[in-house]
Amino acid sequence: MAAVQETVEQVRRVGADQYKYGFVTDIESDLAPKGLSEEVIRFISAKKSEPEWMLEWRLEAYRRWLTMTEPNWARVEYPAIDYQDLYYYAAPKSTAGPKSLDEVDPELLRTYEKLGIPLHEREILAGVERPEGEARPRVAVDAVFDSVSVATTFKEELKKAGVIFCPISEALREHPELVRKYLGTVVPTSDNFFATLNSAVFSDGSFVYIPPGVRCPMELSTYFRINEKNTGQFERTLIIADRGSYVSYLEGCTAPKRDENQLHAAVVELVALDDAEIKYSTVQNWYPGDENGKGGIYNFVTKRGDCRGANSKISWTQVETGSAITWKYPSCVLRGENSRGEFYSIAISNGRQQVDSGTKMIHLGKGTTSRIISKGISAGHSSNAYRGLVSAHRKAEGARNFTNCDSLLIGDACSAHTIPYIEAKNQSCVFEHEATTSKISEDVLFYCMQRGLSQEDATALVVNGFVRDVLQQLPMEFAVEAQKLISVSLEGSVG
Amino acid sequence: MTALLEIRNLKAEIAGKQILNGYDLTVKAGEVHAIMGPNGSGKSTLSYVLSGRPGYNITEGQALLAGADLSQMSVDERAAAGLFLAFQYPLEVPGVATMTFLRAALNAQRKKRGEEEMSSPDLIKRVKEIAKILDMDMEMLRRPVNVGFSGGEKKRAETLQMMLLEPKLCILDETDSGLDIDALKVVSSGVNQLRSKDRGIVVITHYQRLLDYITPDVVHVQSAGRIVRTGGKELALELEETGYANYQSEAA
């Protein structure tokens, strides 16, 4: 996390007095009543001083959602979620937070230690609440996660380039025409149960706009932007790369977060116009629950990129190690001629985790190409499914896809499934699919251990080798972090 | 002085089948021992039992490394204690660059011994020196461990690992097989550099050829899971003449 660390330090230096710009205190004192109703949605919209059309948009989604039923086709099992038993706006987490690290799950702390996170950072990540007098760590939290102070650091540079990077609630006020033009055009409000719910109640998220011909001068990251403590649950992200522009966006932080929101239903929409490129990387390491799977996060997220312009390109790279349940299919709609979609994924499951993840490549335009590299690693009692759809529309003359899905099993109690769907309505397209499932080789582990590596280190090394093709797609610092993370998440996977 | 390796009446089995039948061997620091013997006589089995390969179980007897009971140590603890096995069939580790592997192995051992880790520049420098002795291209070390290496290249890579890790006890299981004559010379010179008064070397081989370059202090003949004869370096020459016919009946 070298780069991130540096930024954290930098932010801390500028942080203290810019704190007043944050909206943190507001949020903490405001609460919508529990449960979901039109009133709650009006409340959220009003709190954010949204334009009228936005409220209508939300309400329409809500009414739609009432008619929908929760999907049950994924290979995951979880107790029924009571949607009336949730807070949809600023849950009062401050009262529930531990008072010191002594009250935090020691397992979680051990993980932080392994990741080399400094003590005060650990407190922040674990959500430790300091009494009033001890303000320093609080300010650090806000400085790290609050958009405004960080934006101050980078604002100048981004502004010079014409890049807009702000909370989506701010974009709704400052750039309503842009938001209105693109919001919901990739993931319509009616898309699926969780996306529709998100459309009705989303609290915040990121908005990015890169003007024509601009190469965004830095990698943009949510880690720098958002006070996720209160907005993580129904996050909404919208990224637009205008003609000939380029942006690399990093989502998430590599330290596992303590989070009382069991349900996460985020929506991410990407739009790439002619000759534009968006690279979206995620390292997700949410709390997976204890060894019995209790207390972990349910991650139901809809991520979709629209290669709207000719020769545009969208690539998703993800490293998934957290959550109790992951239900996630970052997809590309390849609309523009010769546009390209890529999906590189590492999904690790351990303990009782259940992962159902994959991608969809929808070839609509002529000469569109896509590439899918998926590496699934299952350990413990986990189950890990890759579900992928590659489809070609009638007009997708000469579309090509290459898919490679490899699964690695560690131990005897886990499972891996590969569920590919292929639909080609055009004779000229070429879809290639390769899949392998193998058990981690005892002989290779023995070889590594004979050279002095412990069983856990040997396992991590072999797994890192297995996922190398995907790790190489990540920005440098992220890759290093991800590598460390892989070792940590495999802990206890070997007898 | 305690011997570096002390094997007493060792019996071991794989999948319920007894392979080692009362093995006795003592290797002192500073000595080079050669073990020869027919195919299937349990030479590799001995190396696996000593290094702790899963599935290879000691049923009787003892093996001590510098006085410490090997059966009480995990595979990686044995490695950190200085036991190195150059595999007869080295394994491939896909996706892991050889250099990464070397760094991980060396520093894991150092850490276990409470020593400081070797810095990357020092490591690269050291590896370069060794690669030069073994006439290996550094480009090869950027490739994944043993993946796509020829048989001879794998044996060279094993030797390189051994020279970097500087173990107390080196066991070379047919490191000469698959080597061309020039490779045999460079690998032997690498092994000879490791000869020292603090180190013991056990070479398992079928051929006198290797022993022309690595002169053993002691030669053993192994048959049916134990040592049936021990002599000086001339014993190897004798075997070259007569083969193992005499010993197979002896062991039966």
Ligand SMILES: Nc1ncnc2c1ncn2[C@@H]1O[C@H](COP(=O)(O)OP(=O)(O)OP(=O)(O)O)[C@@H](O)[C@H]1O
């Ligand atoms: N997994 C196993 N299950 C049963 N028998 C085994 C197993 N592995 C090895 N053996 C047997 O153990 C015996 C000794 O094998 P080992 O490989 O130790 O011989 P070796 O002396 O090294 O032979 P070579 O000179 O051919 O390398 C052989 O008969 C072999 O078939």
Ligand SMILES: [Mg+2]
């Ligand atoms: Mg053998």
